[in-house]
Amino acid sequence: MTDFARQTVVITGAGTGIGFAIAKALVQQGANVVLNDYDQPLALDAARRIQQECQSPEAGICEACPGDASDVAFIRQMIDRAVTRFGSLDIAIANAGITIFGDIFTTTPESFQKIVDLNLRGSFFLAQIAAQHMRVQGKGGSVLFMSSVVGHLGHPGLPVYSMTKAGLEMLARQLVIDFSPLGITVNAIAPGATLTERTLDDPTYIPIWSRITPMGRPATVDDITHAALFLVSPASRHVTGQSLIVDGGWTSVGVPPV
Ligand SMILES: NC(=O)c1ccc[n+]([C@@H]2O[C@H](COP(=O)([O-])OP(=O)(O)OC[C@H]3O[C@@H](n4cnc5c(N)ncnc54)[C@H](O)[C@@H]3O)[C@@H](O)[C@H]2O)c1
Numbered sequence: 502m503t504d505f506a507r508q509t510v511v512i513t514g515a516g517t518g519i520g521f522a523i524a525k526a527l528v529q530q531g532a533n534v535v536l537n538d539y540d541q542p543l544a545l546d547a548a549r550r551i552q553q554e555c556q557s558p559e560a561g562i563c564e565a566c567p568g569d570a571s572d573v574a575f576i577r578q579m580i581d582r583a584v585t586r587f588g589s590l591d592i593a594i595a596n597a598g599i600t601i602f603g604d605i606f607t608t609t610p611e612s613f614q615k616i617v618d619l620n621l622r623g624s625f626f627l628a629q630i631a632a633q634h635m636r637v638q639g640k641g642g643s644v645l646f647m648s649s650v651v652g653h654l655g656h657p658g659l660p661v662y663s664m665t666k667a668g669l670e671m672l673a674r675q676l677v678i679d680f681s682p683l684g685i686t687v688n689a690i691a692p693g694a695t696l697t698e699r700t701l702d703d704p705t706y707i708p709i710w711s712r713i714t715p716m717g718r719p720a721t722v723d724d725i726t727h728a729a730l731f732l733v734s735p736a737s738r739h740v741t742g743q744s745l746i747v748d749g750g751w752t753s754v755g756v757p758p759v
Pocket residue numbers: 513514515516517518519520537538539540543568569570571596597598599619647648649650691692693694695696697699
């Protein structure tokens with residue numbers, strides 16, 4: 502694991518789940534983290550909990566910044582605030598993403614727009630605004646998108662969500678053109694089924710995913726966090742435009758005919 506001392510991080514949708522775990526690990530390793538979530542009480546509580554649980558002298562600061570990560574004006578304010586508060590921006594993690602289940606026939610223009618606005622528009626402009634600051638700072642940086650295995654394989658009921666996740670992976674490759682001359686890496690993580698507070702409540706989740714995942718269990722938030730920290734650390738400074746699938750082998754095999 503790498504030391505993130507004095508690095509400034511902005512991460513969206515981090516009040517719970519994967520984002521929370523990444524934010525906490527970064528604070529533990531010395532980063533100053535601006536933790537965003539749409540749910541204001543959740544964001545404030547998450548930042549407070551992280552600060553309370555990370556009390557070593559090496560730990561960084563965690564500050565909540567509640568707001569809508571699909572709103573470009575808000576994203577700009579959040580990043581400006583991070584730079585003013587901590588002096589720079591080094592890492593931007595577009596973690597917030599939503600799923601609304603429905604097939605092609607039941608998808609409404611409203612649900613389509615909502616998913617695209619957060620998953621694609623919010624991630625795109627977080628990357629743009631973060632990189633504008635990194636360009637001025639002149640010391641590089643890292644951008645990380647949160648994709649999904651369904652950006653690689655079709656999944657029932659997720660036509661819009663899977664389209665946005667595949668789009669994020671292409672965006673990472675595309676941004677290599679503009680970001681590489683600035684020393685900014687841009688990558689994606691594609692988690693498979695991951696146990697979070699949201700999925701822990703479903704009694705069928707662990708048995709089903711344990712049966713169909715080659716490694717015999719769904720991912721934990723720590724599995725995803727370890728991959729995320731690698732992709733925003735100096736250890737991966739020559740890795741860019743990539744998507745790292747963290748799924749216990751699920752996308753590597755087809756469904757057997759039984
Ligand atoms: N959990 C999984 O199994 C899994 C698998 C593959 C990919 N992912 C992706 O990983 C990311 C995190 O997933 P998760 O399951 O940990 O998160 P989650 O669905 O539990 O949501 C995390 C947080 O995002 C916040 N949020 C929702 N809309 C927001 C908005 N407009 N602005 C700011 N915050 C908002 C919610 O309030 C919530 O606290 C998402 O992009 C998701 O698509 C998750």
